[in-house]
Every structure is written in C-alpha cells, then in structure tokens.
Amino acid sequence: MSNQSIDQPVSNGDSLEDLNPTQTEGYKVGEKKTIDELKNLDAEDESLNKWKESLGLKAAVGPSDDPRKVVVLSLAMEIDGRDDVVLDVSTPEKLKSLKDNPMTIKEGVEYxxxxxxxxxxxxVSGLKYIHVVKRKGIKVDRDEEMIGSFGPKLEPYEKKFAAEVAPSGFISRGHYTVKSRFIDDDNVCHLEFEWSFDIKKEWD
Known part of the structure; x- marks a missing residue:
C-alpha cells in the first residue's frame, strides 16, 4: 500500500499522473508568506484583518513536535438515515489497514x-482532494475537489462535498480500490493513501 511521506513535492511519474491536480491556464501561485508576515500585512485594513481572522491567524500554530501542516483526521460518507461510514486516516497505523478492510456501500445510495x-x-493555500477509483486494475472514476485555503488553528475543519450517487446494477457490484491524495497550490502532497470499498445489493 502506498503511503507517501508527508509534505513532499509530488513526483511526475506516470503512475501518479491521474493524481496530479488540474492546472488552470494563466493561474500563478501567489508569493508565500509566513504567519507573522500575514499578520502584519496592511494592519490598518479592517476588511483584510477580518479575512486574516477567518484564516485563524490569531490562533495557536500547532505542536512543535509535529511538523505536518495538514493533518487529515478522517474521510467519511454521509448517508441520510444511517450513521456516517468513516475511514480513520489520522495515523500511519490506521492507514495500513484500510486497503484490506473494505467498506460496504449499498448500490444506488446517495452520499x-x-x-x-x-x-x-x-x-495552506488551494488545498485539493483527488482520488482515482479502479476495478480489477482499470480506472473507472476520477474526482478532484477544491477544499480551500486555511490558517492554522486548534479546532479541526470540516469540508463536505456535493451529493453523489453510487453505481447500481449487477455489473456495478464488486470490489473497488481507491488512491486518494491531498495536495496544495505549492504542489506539496500532504497525504496519499489507498483504501477500498465493495458495492453490494444491500448493506451488510
């Protein structure tokens, strides 16, 4: 199972091509600034100060013994009428077990x-989530979602994407593998991991 080191530049190898973010023509990443530089930027501008506060620039910046800038805690499927189907991705030990312990998804369910x-x-600017889904080694889906730009703070953030519908029908049932990646505007991969799911006629 792949578990790429945290905060490493992304390789351009062919095997990772599908997990590289889509490039917007003409878009350039802004000059990177430290927290202190951002705090002092146009300090008299009230609207800018509100924006800086929304990024959490006045909050604690994180433990000194953990250099990670993005700490992904969980990936979940929210389904009406059921408890969330949650993948705990908070530690390397949790990540190692994901691919061999598939979650079950009922065919045709909205999530x-x-x-x-x-x-x-x-x-962290322009954080994105990208995943590629394969069945029997053949790519069947790719999704790229913008999460956004965020400042450090003690409380976790939560991002919910638009509703989707799981495939349905006899042909769609079976085992799928997924490779997921979190990457930002600086082309830094903060986390990459593999997991799997089974589409079944009914919930287990």
Missing part, C-alpha cells in the same frame, strides 16, 4: 463525501 482535517504552523 456526500466529508473530510475532517487540521491545519498547523502555516497557512
């Missing part, structure tokens, strides 16, 4: 993907 994460030490 929303939900991510819980923390930001530490620095502002």
């Amino acid at each position: 929303k993907l939900k991510i819980k994460f923390k930001i530490q030490h620095e502002v």
Whole structure:
C-alpha cells in the first residue's frame, strides 16, 4: 500500500499522473508568506484583518513536535438515515489497514463525501482532494475537489462535498480500490493513501 511521506513535492511519474491536480491556464501561485508576515500585512485594513481572522491567524500554530501542516483526521460518507461510514486516516497505523478492510456501500445510495482535517504552523493555500477509483486494475472514476485555503488553528475543519450517487446494477457490484491524495497550490502532497470499498445489493 502506498503511503507517501508527508509534505513532499509530488513526483511526475506516470503512475501518479491521474493524481496530479488540474492546472488552470494563466493561474500563478501567489508569493508565500509566513504567519507573522500575514499578520502584519496592511494592519490598518479592517476588511483584510477580518479575512486574516477567518484564516485563524490569531490562533495557536500547532505542536512543535509535529511538523505536518495538514493533518487529515478522517474521510467519511454521509448517508441520510444511517450513521456516517468513516475511514480513520489520522495515523500511519490506521492507514495500513484500510486497503484490506473494505467498506460496504449499498448500490444506488446517495452520499456526500466529508473530510475532517487540521491545519498547523502555516497557512495552506488551494488545498485539493483527488482520488482515482479502479476495478480489477482499470480506472473507472476520477474526482478532484477544491477544499480551500486555511490558517492554522486548534479546532479541526470540516469540508463536505456535493451529493453523489453510487453505481447500481449487477455489473456495478464488486470490489473497488481507491488512491486518494491531498495536495496544495505549492504542489506539496500532504497525504496519499489507498483504501477500498465493495458495492453490494444491500448493506451488510
């Protein structure tokens, strides 16, 4: 199972091509600034100060013994009438077990993907979530979602994506593998991992 080191530049190898973010023509990443530089930027501008506060620039920046800037805690499927189906991705030990312990998804069910994460030490700009779904080694789906830009704070953030519908029908039932990645505007991969799910006619 792949579990790429945290905060490493993304490789451009062919095997990772599908997990590289889509590039917007003409878009340039802004100059990176430290927390202190952002705090002091146009200090008299009230609207800018409110924006800086919304990023959590006045909050604690995170533990000194944990250098990670993005700490992904969980990936969940929110389904009406049921408890969330949650993947705990908070530690390397939890990640190792995901691929061999598939979650069950009932065919045709509507769900929303939900991510819980923390930001530490620095502002993270343009954080994205990308995943590629395969069945029997063949790519059947790719999704890329913008999460946003966030400042460090003690409390976790939560991002919920638009509703989707799981495939249905006899042909769609079976085992699927997924490779997920969290990457930002600086092309830094904060987490990459594999997991799996089974589409079944009914819930287990």
